[in-house]
Amino acid sequence: MSEVESEADEVAESEPDEAEVAEAGRDEIWIEKYRPGTLDEVAGHDDITARLKRYVERDDLPNLLFSGPAGVGKTTSAVAIAKQLYGDDWEQNFLELNASDQRGIDVVRDRIKNFARSSFGGHSYRIIFLDEADSLTSDAQSALRRTMEQFSSNTRFILSCNYSSKIIDPIQSRCATFRFGPIGDEAIAEQTRKIAAEEGIETTEDGVDALVYAADGDMRKAINALQAAAVMGEVVDEEAVFTITSTARPEEIEQMVTHAIEGDFTKARKVLDDLLTNKGMAGGDIIDQLHRSVWEFDLDDEAIVRLMDRVGEVDYRITEGANESVQLEALLASLSLEDE
Known part of the structure; x- marks a missing residue:
């Protein structure tokens, strides 16, 4: 056999067939695969995207400040703006920096200024x-304010943060502020059903409801949970979602609280122990679910007020480093004693 034929055989053996390529595609991260490419595709913020589209249509973009919780479309909206403004050249005209990794004043002085100064053609600004951005130090934010003034003729800034109150006032006053709230349940349910259909995954109604509940307004969390649950079996149902996300069912949280309020501390502690030990939930997650679900419980107003007062105190103590199990048991114990 000639060397050419031998090399050809080796190449043929190394190349995957179509079935292998298709199966490999299932390994792709769905939050990137289904990330919206345009503002029209951004779900759950019609009022915000309508205003942003007007900026793009007029090619008249101000400095922007996006604030809101994680997974609600802030980064996606910024990238979509760049893609619609610059087309195929968007990566050459769009600089993305993560301030939590690069928090110092040198980042503002060096990378941002170098990009703002660099020459480019075809567009009036980059x-x-x-x-x-709320992770930037005060000195870095002050330097950024000066940079925004210095390069206002050829550069636009889009700042993303969780808490706009941590952005200094001089920067806030130079930006058009958009506040992204948690994504609505209907938008999350619609998107998860769409992705499931695209991937050929069967979902049940209670499975979609569980995805919506576990996501709590975070689209990224919902899509990640869908992908993880899809690996567990042919059907994504409630059991698969709650297992993969380590989330307690709302009825389990309600059962635990109800037992405590009725004075049965032993039963309440048993439910808590199951959540912490068998389901592996963190104490902070249980507190978050309590806070989210308390108004849906069949409790009178007085009991809800007592519960919220204790939830706030326990949340603070856990945040400060107290033992989660001890604090949660103390919460249940106080509810049980107050009933007596």
Whole structure:
């Protein structure tokens, strides 16, 4: 056999067939695969995207400040703006920095200024996207304010943060502020059903409801949970979602609280122990679910007020480093004693 034929055989053996390529595609991260490419595709914020589309249509973009919780479309909206403004050249005209990794004043002085100064053609301005801008130090924010003034003729800034109150006032006053709230349940349910259909995954109604509940307004969390649950079996149902996300069912949380309020501390503690030990939930997650679900419980107003007062105190103590199990048991014990 000639060397050419031998090499050809080796190449043929190394190349995957179509079935292998299709199966490999299932390994792709769905939050990236289904990330919206345009503002029209961004779900759950019609009022915000309508205003942003007007900026893009007029090619008249101000400095922007996006604030809101994780997974609600802030970064996606910034990238979509760049893609619609610059087309195929968007990566050359869009600089993305994560301020939580690069928090110092040198980042503002060096990378941002170098990008803002660099020459480019075909567009009147470029975009610098600064993610998690509330992690910048005060000195870095002051330097950024000066940079925004210095390069206002050829650079636009999009700042993304979780808490706009951590952004200094001089920067806030130079930006059009958009506040992204948690994504609505209907939008999350619609998107998860769409992705499931695209991937050929069967979902049940209670499975979709569980995805919506576990996501709590975070689209990224919902899509990640869908992908993880899809690996567990042919059907994504409630059991698969709650297992993969380590989330307690609302009825389990309600049962635990109800037992405590009725004075049966032993039963309440048993439910808590199951959540912490068998389901592996963190104490902070249980507190979050309590806070989210308390108004859906069949409790009178007085009991809800007592519960919320104790939830706030326990949340603070756990945040400060107290033992989660001890604090949660103390919460249940106090509810049981108050009933007596």
